[in-house]
Amino acid sequence: MNYAIQCEQLTKRFQDRVAVNSLTLSVPTGSIYGFLGPNGSGKSTTIRMLCGLINPTSGRGTVLGYDVMTQSEEIKQRIGYMSQKFSLYEDLTVEENLDFYAGVYRLGREERRRRKAELIEMAGLTGRERQLAGSLSGGWKQRLALSCALLHQPELLILDEPTAGVDPVSRRIFWEVIHDLAKQGMTVLVTTHYMDEAQTCDWIGFIFFGNLLAQGTPQELIERMGANNLEDVFVTLVKEEEARQAAAGRGEERR
Numbered sequence: 001m002n003y004a005i006q007c008e009q010l011t012k013r014f015q016d017r018v019a020v021n022s023l024t025l026s027v028p029t030g031s032i033y034g035f036l037g038p039n040g041s042g043k044s045t046t047i048r049m050l051c052g053l054i055n056p057t058s059g060r061g062t063v064l065g066y067d068v069m070t071q072s073e074e075i076k077q078r079i080g081y082m083s084q085k086f087s088l089y090e091d092l093t094v095e096e097n098l099d100f101y102a103g104v105y106r107l108g109r110e111e112r113r114r115r116k117a118e119l120i121e122m123a124g125l126t127g128r129e130r131q132l133a134g135s136l137s138g139g140w141k142q143r144l145a146l147s148c149a150l151l152h153q154p155e156l157l158i159l160d161e162p163t164a165g166v167d168p169v170s171r172r173i174f175w176e177v178i179h180d181l182a183k184q185g186m187t188v189l190v191t192t193h194y195m196d197e198a199q200t201c202d203w204i205g206f207i208f209f210g211n212l213l214a215q216g217t218p219q220e221l222i223e224r225m226g227a228n229n230l231e232d233v234f235v236t237l238v239k240e241e242e243a244r245q246a247a248a249g250r251g252e253e254r255r
């Protein structure tokens with residue numbers, strides 16, 4: 001099996017706080033990997049290390065075969081990243097936002113024209129090209145942000161809570177797009193607090209207090225924990241780990 005992401009004992013400390021503790025995980029190429037955990041558990045810090053935005057304190061990792069410690073520029077060029085805050089320019093139009101990111105990714109004129117047309121159609125933004133991004137509803141903004149992250153045809157898409165604050169219909173459309181992209185061979189690493197979304201992922205990893213507590217397919221995890229659904233798995237893992245941390249006297253340090 002090929003892996004788009006592989007990391008071993010990846011650790012990030014902020015002063016005396018361990019945000020990510022010795023994380024070992026592998027994301028198979030072409031799969032959707034849901035990265036779950038309560039607020040402050042280390043998901044965004046992991047993503048920032050994988051994107052080459054911050055340096056790990058220790059451990060090893062590769063993203064698309066490039067070393068997270070030494071080849072962050074190569075990684076940044078080849079991944080699509082969409083953060084919780086959808087990095088859009090609200091006072092620019094839909095098309096101007098796409099043009100801006102096409103410039104960042106240095107697309108040539110013909111490729112820019114082609115990709116813009118493809119992505120406007122994929123996102124259902126046809127007819128809204130001249131609308132200011134700031135005037136779009138949450139669901140449209142989200143799909144525009146996704147389009148911007150996909151302009152350079154990345155092999156790996158990293159999404160940090162992409163559907164937070166978006167209505168259920170927009171969430172569903174968004175996930176249909178994500179599954180289509182995965183069918184075309186793209187690898188997706190996504191964080192979410194929605195268990196219905198997590199249920200549709202190929203693989204799930206639960207992180208808490210910076211520790212990866214469990215990893216597997218949604219069905220494997222449900223069976224392994226003797227649970228009814230992923231939400232039960234999540235709650236059980238969190239309660240068990242909270243009890244362990246309280247016993248070790250570390251429960252207050254999390255947030």
Ligand SMILES: Nc1ncnc2c1ncn2[C@@H]1O[C@H](COP(=O)(O)OP(=O)(O)OP(=O)(O)O)[C@@H](O)[C@H]1O
Nearest residue numbers: 014019037038039040041042043044045046254255
């Ligand atoms: N730059 C920083 N300096 C100091 N501490 C930080 C920094 N970034 C994150 N942390 C801490 O690291 C821990 C993990 O934070 P992180 O943002 O990775 O969690 P998260 O799982 O992404 O949470 P959320 O679901 O709220 O986005 C938290 O305790 C957080 O306060």
